[in-house]
Amino acid sequence: MAGAGDLQELGQAEGALGGALGERAIDVRGLRMRYGSKCVLNGVDFGVRRGEVLALLGPNGAGKTTIIEIMEGFRTCSAGEVSVLGVDPARGDERWRARLGIVLQSWRDHGKWKVRELLAQLGDFYRPYSTAERPRPRNVDELIAMVGLEQQADQRIASLSGGQRRRLDVAIGIVGRPEVLFLDEPTVGFDPKARRDFHDVVHRLSDLEDTTILLTTHDLDEAEKLSDRILILAGGRIVADGSADQLARETEGKAEVRWSVGGEHYVHAAPDAGVFVHELFKQHGDRVRDLEVRRASLEDTYMAMVRQHEAGRSEEAIAAFREAGK
Numbered sequence: 181m182a183g184a185g186d187l188q189e190l191g192q193a194e195g196a197l198g199g200a201l202g203e204r205a206i207d208v209r210g211l212r213m214r215y216g217s218k219c220v221l222n223g224v225d226f227g228v229r230r231g232e233v234l235a236l237l238g239p240n241g242a243g244k245t246t247i248i249e250i251m252e253g254f255r256t257c258s259a260g261e262v263s264v265l266g267v268d269p270a271r272g273d274e275r276w277r278a279r280l281g282i283v284l285q286s287w288r289d290h291g292k293w294k295v296r297e298l299l300a301q302l303g304d305f306y307r308p309y310s311t312a313e314r315p316r317p318r319n320v321d322e323l324i325a326m327v328g329l330e331q332q333a334d335q336r337i338a339s340l341s342g343g344q345r346r347r348l349d350v351a352i353g354i355v356g357r358p359e360v361l362f363l364d365e366p367t368v369g370f371d372p373k374a375r376r377d378f379h380d381v382v383h384r385l386s387d388l389e390d391t392t393i394l395l396t397t398h399d400l401d402e403a404e405k406l407s408d409r410i411l412i413l414a415g416g417r418i419v420a421d422g423s424a425d426q427l428a429r430e431t432e433g434k435a436e437v438r439w440s441v442g443g444e445h446y447v448h449a450a451p452d453a454g455v456f457v458h459e460l461f462k463q464h465g466d467r468v469r470d471l472e473v474r475r476a477s478l479e480d481t482y483m484a485m486v487r488q489h490e491a492g493r494s495e496e497a498i499a500a501f502r503e504a505g506k
């Protein structure tokens with residue numbers, strides 16, 4: 181039977197290319213979670229390398245927040261092994277916690293505080309855990325500029341707009357210069373400029389500070405732009421694991437080829453667009469015009485995987501994914 185363990189091997193092979201397995205910041209094996217009689221996670225395996233940006237995708241209720249909360253130590257899993265920075269989150273102490281950054285979905289109100297005051301206050305928690313490599317906390321003014329809240333720095337939090345509060349959430353998540361950052365739907369409520377600024381922050385954190393980032397999002401375009409690797413969670417299992425390009429290539433999705441000959445327009449879905457286009461030119465030569473090849477997008481891949489799962493065919497989807505990846 182093809183299972184998430186096989187996909188894990190795929191992830192490991194990929195991980196081995198980018199860095200030694202020992203450099204993993206997060207390791208999850210055989211993770212299971214039940215709420216009462218309801219099984220939400222049914223054997224989840226994956227690893228995340230240091231400095232890697234990983235996007236966790238999946239339909240509403242798939243268990244993404246549950247995974248993140250287990251890794252943060254907020255929830256205890258029903259079974260399996262989880263290691264974050266070499267520590268089981270259920271046993272993580274304050275020193276371990278100070279190495280993490282967390283941006284949750286729900287907003288915890290500190291309405292009476294001013295932006296700068298709150299960040300300075302929260303930053304103090306990290307001061308004892310400062311190292312030469314990671315000075316903690318981050319300078320508050322630099323942080324405020326990083327998330328674009330300069331104009332609101334001395335404003336009360338209760339008076340911020342929804343998007344500005346979300347920027348503050350991100351600032352709170354990174355004030356301690358975390359080694360691992362968890363972002364649960366970080367850009368909900370962001371306008372396009374805030375979204376782009378946030379993408380710059382993520383790239384800066386991973387490229388310049390080697391921060392490992394695990395984020396959940398429903399925005400596939402964002403997942404593709406931000407992450408080195410994407411996991412798709414459905415039916416309590418990881419059903420796909422790879423870069424956006426790999427997922428698009430390795431799913432059974434077909435590329436769409438469009439062209440015209442003698443003024444007539446044609447479209448054809450081809451599993452191997454290269455072979456098809458070669459045949460097309462063999463047949464029609466330079467009479468082929470307006471040639472366009474569109475490979476399966478991440479959205480196509482995502483929809484295909486989730487649809488197969490919903491039709492009760494996730495085993496088949498995993499097997500097809502593995503087969504295509506050989």
Ligand SMILES: Nc1ncnc2c1ncn2[C@@H]1O[C@H](COP(=O)(O)OP(=O)(O)OP(=O)(O)O)[C@@H](O)[C@H]1O
Pocket residue numbers: 215220238239240241242243244245246247
């Ligand atoms: N404390 C809880 N008690 C019982 N069931 C819960 C609890 N928390 C989550 N669940 C259930 O577990 C499932 C997974 O929830 P979770 O919030 O992890 O999903 P998600 O993938 O983050 O969803 P979304 O995309 O909607 O944020 C859901 O069916 C949810 O109803």
